[in-house]
Amino acid sequence: MAKPFKLSAILFGHSLDVRSIAVTPENSIISGSRDKTAKLWNPNGINPGYTEALTYRDHKNFVASVLYLEPNELFPTGTVITGGNDSAILIYKIHEPFASVKLEEHKNTVCYLSKGCEKNTFLSSSWDNTAKLWSINNLPNSLVTFTGHTAAVWAVIQLPNTNIVTASADKNITIFSKDGHRIQILHGHTDCVRNLVDLPDLQFFVSVANDATIRVWSYNGKNLQTYYGHTNYIYGIARNEADGPNAIVTSDEDRTIRYWKDGENIQTFQLPAQSVWCVECLSNGDIVTGSSDGVVRVFTQHESRYASEETLKAFEEEVNALSKQATQEIGGYKVSDLPGCEALYEPGKHAGQMKMIREVNGVVAYTWVDEGENSHWEKVGEVLGGVDKANEGKTLHEGKYYDFVFSVDVEDGKPPLKLPYNKGEDPYVTAHAFLQKNMLPADYLEQVVNFILQNSQSASNNIPVNSEYIDPFTGASRYTPSGGKPSNASSIPTNNGANLDPFTGANSYNTGSTNQISVPKTNLFPQTTYRLFEMGDPNLILAKLKEFNGKLSEGQGKLDESVFEGIIKMCNGPFIDPKYLELLFELLNWNDEIIFPVIDVIRLAVRNETNNKYICTSHGGIIIEKLKRFISPECKIANNTLVSFRALCNFFAHSFGENLIFHNRTEILENITGLNVGNKNSQIALATLLLNLTVLCLKKSDEFGILILANVLPDMINLLDDNEAQFRAYVALGTMLSSGSSEQANAVRQKVLEDDKFMERLNDHASQYSNEIELKRKNCASQVQNKLLG
Incomplete structure (x- = not known):
């Protein structure tokens, strides 16, 4: 029997991420990375x-694919x-760091070689x-271009019979003749097809795909077998000759490597990384990831x-x-999904x-200290508040988590006994163990079994667990389950329907007319609703789409004009x-230059729950x-910035978009902080997005997100005019200063x-105004000032 694979x-x-691997016959390794470089490693x-x-350093953006070719007349050493990601293919002599040839026929990321x-x-x-x-x-021109897919082509290989096979994000595999004629389209995968061998x-x-399956195909296109085992997107596949x-x-x-032989999963092992992007095999049988x-x-x-x-x-x-x-989770992030120390490079x-x-x-939280040549990441401290998501809502008893831990009063004057139980367990086994452990008759x-069945089912169905529980020993109502999942907090309503704006009293934001503005006379904080950008004329958008098309x-992406309707x-x-x-x-x-009406369609579409769900999940x-x-x-195109801010705000309309934004909130905030927005409408859209993110982070009790917002908001207010x-x-x-825990609010207060x-500008805004809109801002700034200083 073969020995197991172990780390070598x-x-x-x-x-940054290593996205691609290639190997040489001499067992050297070539790696391509998001850090814009490729590297050669020799034993x-x-x-x-x-x-x-x-x-190898000549790419302008991340290296998505790498390949090694044996020596030839033009490149005698290999x-x-x-x-x-810069759309270029670069060709190097293996021992030279600068590219000899640059190929630029592709118009987007070259993801496979x-x-x-x-x-x-x-x-x-x-x-x-x-x-x-x-x-x-024949460089710098290609011999053949293979077209027909409607989404990214993630992988391409050539079979010994010279046919070409492509795998695409459109869920299809296509077989072409070597001169570019489409022979056959293979259906079977239900999600993006990522790789081929x-x-x-x-x-x-x-083939492997995002549907977590491995499919075996004959050269004539018949699906011979499907292997299961992975639990998430499969990115890489390699043959071990x-x-x-x-x-x-x-x-x-799912962070795993699986080794298969004759259709059987021989060994599975995990890596300490979020994603295993690529895998190859050396000629000696070793696996490279x-x-x-x-x-x-x-x-x-x-x-x-x-x-x-x-x-x-x-x-x-x-x-x-x-x-x-x-x-475990912190601020809605799985801890395992957070970057490791490599992100500090x-x-x-x-x-x-x-x-x-x-x-x-x-x-651990780190902050960037900008000191010129000595700039560095500085440790702020540990981030607390991690939640064991797998055991959330469960009760810890004697070192193990249970769905239910019932307190049983067997005898007056004595402490209650604990009866732990997990859904799915055999209640007879649980009851017998309980009686045996506590030396009960x-x-x-049967009484204990019936009690477990009744009470665990009632709790699962949200039936109140109180006096209806009958003690199997005394007949009295003395059982109270101490476990079970807590009820969820009520969700924050979104602006659907009339979309009454608590700021203006209007049905939508209209920054161009001041007659809709009413000076708030009550406390503005905390806000608990998301602000959307509802207005838009689909006919105008349609005309612009047709014009650009x-x-x-x-x-160049041209569509038949009839589809725009x-x-x-x-x-x-x-x-x-x-x-x-x-x-x-x-x-x-x-x-x-022409994409902004497309984003505007998305902005209006995601207001609808069905559209929101499909767009966000697919x-x-x-x-x-x-x-x-x-x-x-x-981004140097103001229209794109404006419609993107507005679209992001409208994603909050339903839970699917809300979750999508939440999982990308850190990157969104990082991008915002480096932006200098001069356009008035873009500034309003930006501020609205910050407000929505604030409501979101408070809703999710997101400690880290609130900490970032406490840094970002004063800076943004300083820049906005x-x-x-x-x-x-x-x-x-x-809203941040008025919500969450008192410790959280105090931390925000101290940061601000x-x-x-910012404090100087706040003082100006809290004391000066010359028109109605400035009066509205003055009242709001005064309330913020009171929160900070009072």
Whole structure:
């Protein structure tokens, strides 16, 4: 029987996620990372370790794919090829750090590279929905472009029969002839297909997908088998040629590596990282992984290449710590989803930026100290308040968590006995153990069983648990369950229907007319409702979409004009035909100069609960990444910034969008802090988003989010020059000072009081006004001042 895989080597050097791995016949490793570099690692020849030999640095954004090609006439020592988020393919001589050739045919991230069947050929696939075949001898032009997918092409391989196979986010696998003709579309996966590997000896190829399945296909397109075992998105797959024709290894978002042979999951082991992005196998049978903690790891079955006992023990402790953290939450984040110490390699974006970092012993907050060349991350302290999510609502009894721990008064004058029980357990076993432990008569067995069944079911169905419980020993009403899940706090209402604005009394925000503004005479804090941007004319948006679409040529995302009527209907109600939603997501690939009406459609569509749910659950990640970029200093198009702020505000209309924003709140706030918004409407939208985030963080009891907002809000108020925007930002700050725990409010107060520039401006706003809107702001600023100083 083969030995189990164990850790062999750990390769530190990258500062961000390792997204791709390639290997050479000599067992060297090439890694590509989000830190914009690729690295070459060579075996050190002394022990199982590796030496960093070279860094390739020419990409302008993260390296998404890497490939090694054997020596050829143009590159006699071997070729390293990299694909980047900058849409470029770079070709390096293996021992030179600067690219010899740059290929720029792709229009979006080059996410996959693989060898072709013929000598000196390779394939690429991209988020631009295409794949390409290249020859080293024909550069800089590709030989063939493979089209037809409606979403990103995540992987491409060539089979020995020369056919090309592509895997796409449109859930389909397509087989092409080598000259680009589509032969067959394979259906089976129910979510984005992420990767492919060929098993040529068996004439099979294998696919993995976000649906957590592994599918085996014949070369003629028949789905032969489906393997199950992973519990989350599967990102990587590789063939282990050293262990036979049907040995593969897979990696995924559940932090696991699974080793498969002849369709059986032989071994599963975990890594101490959020995501295992990629996996490859060396010619000696060892497994190489790249993960979100920026580390390359090598695992082996050969005892002679096992890491030292000390290293193995430390690795096991990291894995166990992360497994425990996967059941804990802080501020709505799973602790296991927080970045590790590798995130501290990345410089901060501005002074005072905050980060939560997952460490073996807990979560630590760091702040960015801007001191020029000596800038650094400084430890603030441990972040408390972690919740064991797996055991939330349960009761701890004798070191174990239970759904119910009943207090049983068996005899007057004596302490009650504890009867623990978990849903799903055999009540007879539980009752017998209880009687035996407490030396009670066996005659009580049926009574205790009936009691457990009645009371656990009643509690699960939210039946009040009080005097209706009958003590099986005395007949009296003396049982009270001390466990069970607490009832949820009432949810914060959103602005649907009339959308009455407590600020203005109007049905929607209208910053252009002052006759709707009424000076608030009561306390403005705390606000508990989200503010939306309801107004919009779908007909105007439709006209703009058609105008821009008419200026596009084929290959630039142009659609048949007739589909826009169906797309625009989502502005006023739920989608009827899912194809229009998919077409809307296609429009997100439009150039930045013309994309703002597409985002405006999304802004109006997410007001509807059905649209909100589908948009957030199916394409939320893609949309939020686009919007985060448009509210960052990177965006130079004012229209994109404005509609993105408004769209983000409208996501709060329903719980799906609310949760999407919550899980991205840190990055959203980081982008906002580096932004200097001059446009009046954008300032109002920005302040509204800050108010909504404040309400959200308080609703979620998000300690870390509130801490960041306490830093951001004073800075933003210092930058804002629109009166209405200032007013809304003050409402957000006042709400923070009026809600949550007293300790939380005091921490916010102390943080704000330290900002002398803000306090000076607050004093001005609290004492001066020249018109009605400034009077409204003055009253709000005065209330904030009272909260801070009173």
